[in-house]
Amino acid sequence: MTYIIIGHYGSGKTNFACNLALKLSQEGSTAIADLDIVNPYFRTADQSEILEAAGVKLVVSKFFTSTLDIPSLTFDLGSAAAEYDNLIIDVGGDDEGAKTLGRYREALSDKPVTVLYVVNFRRYLSKTASDAAEILREIEAASGFRADVIVNNTNLAEETTAETIKDSEKECQKLSKLTGIKEIITVIPEMIDYSSDNRFTVKIIVKKPWN
């Protein structure tokens, strides 16, 4: 299976993608591709240590962190999808980031694909279901992929509480209605006590340097 992670920049795609990779790596061979060429901060590729320790293959541009750390994609996602049981593709933020995905449509067509749309309803530009639906439409138009699953990753970083997540569920249901996407995953950080249908517990992997 190929999992494509899309979403607003800063919505928590990378943290979710890394957690998904760690989980899937227990079930089969897993690779994660960093397609974020828009922004060189807080990327999957920076988490190589924890991913490689779990046996996750990291697919990054061969220019990563070289003098040529420029927007470039030098890898073949089609063969990565064929080679591994699970391939996770962490896409750059917004429609700008999703443009890169379009070029791989053909190459990814041999295997089933699940597209997961990560959303944080506490982000200033995606506070409501209609904001989030509009961002998704832009991403879908730019990438040529349709989302199959909504990943409700509503959080306030270190200030996240069970209430933060609870409050977001109504908006998430609205988004589901607006977009016709029925499947919802609710992301719960491991230190938070909250139960929800389809919960997905995550470790906070993407950290700030002083934590």
Add this chain to the structure above:
Amino acid sequence: MKGNEALAEAAIRAGCKCFFGYPITPQTEVAAYLAKKLPKTGGQFVQAESEVAAINMVYGASAAGVRCMTSSSSPGISLKTEGISYLCGADLPCVIINVQRGGPGLGGIQPSQADYFQATRALGHGDSRVIVYAPNSVQEMVNVVNNAFNLADEYRMPAMILADGLLGQMMEPVEFPETETAEVKKPWATNGHGGSREHNIVNSLYLKPDVLEKSILERDKRYKDIEAKHTTAESFLCDDAELVIVAYGATARVCKSAVNASRAKGIKAGLFRPVTLWPYPKKELVAASSNAKTLLTVEMSTGQMIEDVKLAIECKKPVEFYGRTGGIIPTPAEVLAQIEKITKTLDMEGV
């Protein structure tokens, strides 16, 4: 919000009506956000053909009495410095954002604090000064944007927000306070005399030495007034501290973790964090370090602010330095190791 977006939203809320900029990592989201939102609030967004063009557009908008802003990152700020000097010379207010990256030259795209000298000493030629704020969180970035606009208007001069790539790119929760946007009258603005007054002229060229000297001295009085009234700083556990760390921006967050770790080990360390870099909070630092035996400056550079620290305390105490550069952020463990090394030496000397 993301730091860069927070800067942009705070500018809109502070009444910024014109933004001129040119994209550069790691500050591009400031422009991207304003491109979407500023026109909806009746403002103007222009992506200029270069940084030089953008700063000169700021000159024009500011001369017309409009609250305006530009934003860039290190190499782009270097390009703007000519225009900044002209803004200073013409007594024009504006806000300039620098989300610092590595240098010199093209440097890198990771965070840095190596533009301290430029920000506090050399944003332009001539006897010119720029108010410089160095926030250390996304929330503080929001808070200082409004202050920067207000002080710039009040004193008719540019103000800079000196952030870094980490602050610009990271996500943190923010609240937008009900801000008071100071309504400053601008009788000097070239916004149409309506047949009721003389033409206003905005200019920085004075060919007669006595006239130029007069204008510089008048401006210098305003600079001295700001130095007396508008320094800001935060002291953390400094009262009984034998070792006071001085750090600003993102580095101060790292140092705070290190101070907490050293306190847990029984080491009396504290943190002094300047929020304004010009004017430098000299008297606040003297007070915060009154019980200190030594000071330690930590920066993401090879040592720039350390000069202001030494000047502030008139070199009366030793000032040590620890820095990482090139885009590397010092870790709390590294800073703690420095604290332990210094305090060990102090104990051995029995000072």
